[in-house]
Amino acid sequence: MSLFVSSLSVINLALARVFTLPFHDEYGHIVLVFDGQPISLLADSGSARFFVVYGEWFERQYGRGSCRRHNMTCYFCPVEAPCDDIEQRDRITVGYAEGLDVYQYVQHSGALDLGQSTANVTFGVVVDYTSKYNVAPTPTLGLSFGRADIPKTFLQQLKDLNVIDTLSYSVHFERFCPYEQGKLVVGGVGSKGQDTIRLPLSMPPELKRRLHVPIASMGIGERPEVEASLSRDGSRKIIRFSLQDRVALFDTGNMGIDLPYTVLSALIEELEAGVSTLANSRTLRVENIMWWEVDRPMVWVIRPNHVRFLPTIVYSLVGEGNETVDIRISPEHYVGTCSYDECMVYLYASDDTELVVGEPFFRAYDAHVDLEGEIISVEPQPPRPAAHLRVGHEPRRLLLPGVWQLC
Template sequence: MPLLFAASLYIMYLAESDGVTLPFHDEYGHIVLVLDGQPISLLADSGSARFFVVYGEWFERQYGRGSCRRHNMTCYFCPVEAPCDDIEHRERFGVRYAEGQDVYQYVQHSGVLDLGQSAIQITFGLLVNYTTKIGFAPHSTLGLSFGRADIPMTFLQQLKDANIVDILSYSVRYSQVSQHATGTLVVGGSATEAQGTAHLPLKLIPGARRGIHVSIVSMTIAHAGASPAGGDSGRPTPISLDGSLALFDTGTCCIAVPYLVIAALVRYVRERIGADPRVETVLFRKDSLSSYMVRSHHVRFLPVIVYSLVGEGGKIVDVKIFPEHYVGWCNVIWCEVHIYAHSNGGEIVVGEPFFRAYDAHIDLENNTTAMTAHPLRPSWEKTLQVAKQPRRIKICDI
């Protein structure tokens, strides 16, 4: 069982801290869970409460015999001890992602979750149907948001009920060695208090599903000359968003902002480039569900994006996302910018770029989040030519 042995390296059970540490095993924010002896890669998604994996027999019917072997750690097959003979007759649950472009249907199943030093019985979904308008294969999801009565019990709640963790909380800690998402997801435990840690209350949207939302006052396009931890950013007039909420979503590679913010960013870059008749567009994208592209030699002109959020006691907390956090893959000509624009009324989403810039702890029981800024990496632009392929875009709904 060499594959299972390798998968065990992805999981560390920390009994002394009443938590489970799950390393990200790739640059896309995936962790590995071992279910009935099978290592499965799941997207760690704070923008969703769903917990499901791809059912192997369905996947091979859709993508061809042997496709599960070609897509390592994608498929789950029901063992003899927990057969799926009645899977077509089980109740189905549905969820939509990518603004309704991806539709998932799954049924409930029970199995054994191996946590290294212990194992528990756990219930999870099996994906039995999937449609997409954007052409991507389905992925397994580990939802980290608030549970609710109309969906199956969350992963976090099941760990608490099994006395693996004592509180519904988790920390996201990305490494600064790479421009991609490496680091760990720590389930359970409390926030690490460090110098500069800010605490913010989570807010409930009246009449809406609960999510990891924080009140936002404004956004600003500012000069990228200060560290995220503080200092003078030389910022111009803020763009007022008073009364809005920002969703903290590890499941999307982008930050979603109003078009007003994109317009301010374009003006900022144009001013820094200067009068150059050869520059027709600063940013472009292929379609409304794509992130933006920028010329690689213009990356040095990109600004810091500042979110002014409401912290404890009404104190304003400035969250600063620098170009090194939101610039993705590059080639000789173009770089992908992990920013997604929506029209008025769309949700403001603080996605993976935020988690590259800050360690974050989410406490679902006390409705708080704590964040601590990472130091900026020196000479980060020199790493931009490493990635050869664009990131898969995931703009996820709750």
């Protein structure tokens, strides 16, 4: 019980009207309490959906006792408010991961614990789900723009309840521990510090309204140890690729970042050049440097001793006044959990109009999203004292847009 009690204790409903939710793991999950039941939800800026998973369906699907094994995943209707008709209600269908994960949920109302009080809110309850990769469904807290064709968002409901003043939130990941956590602050205003970068959101007509910022170009920068050796005003080598009609999608619910194929090819060439300087490595084949893991869904893998040769990735985005600003994402941000003989590299190749900028960005920058002002304010996090690898268990996330996993 201590986990969610301590989480709720930091919720602040004072004059500032903000709602603070700590991440309880390194994957951006927060805890909300529905009808007295703590549920772990993925904080997902790439989605506007708000749903939990129906416990009775989950146990039929994954076996008796599965809700206990998948801690804080299942929602059950309380005894005093039974919902025997829940699986007969009108269903809403939504696909994630390019349609590889399909959720069906119904609308339901219940009491949301706000720390000092409770409020009645409406949320989805998943009653069916399919996945190509045989992973469990993820309760989701969508943080994107609402739309007329979907139920009212979590943020809009909090504003209607006067819990927050504005449709806004800040995302912060902690930096200096192997299992990085942080917090989601709903409501409030963004930083106006000297290093703050303001990125107006755009609305490409062919795409749904989400957190899009135009991309001017992308580039491959120096390796971090090379950059560190340069003076502050020294030149930095960046191999740039001009992009037209591309937008970045800022998505906390995605564990990776998208690169056009040409940029990924340049990154691999830079990696090969660095690895070739090692003794006995000149004849090393590229597939033995960084390779695609076929028995796991869409994972690049690299040897730990080769991580230091990965370059910095640079997104040149269109900021205020149409000025171009560089966003830099280092290997420490896009290389994930490592075992003793391999590390996961969370990069995807894509030539789509919409290029996902996921968790690695949010590890490199603090971000404040103002949906009403249609702007993202970002500020670089201070560099770590020294680059390190996160050594530990296998990542428990699906490597596709919009979805991480709890199991």
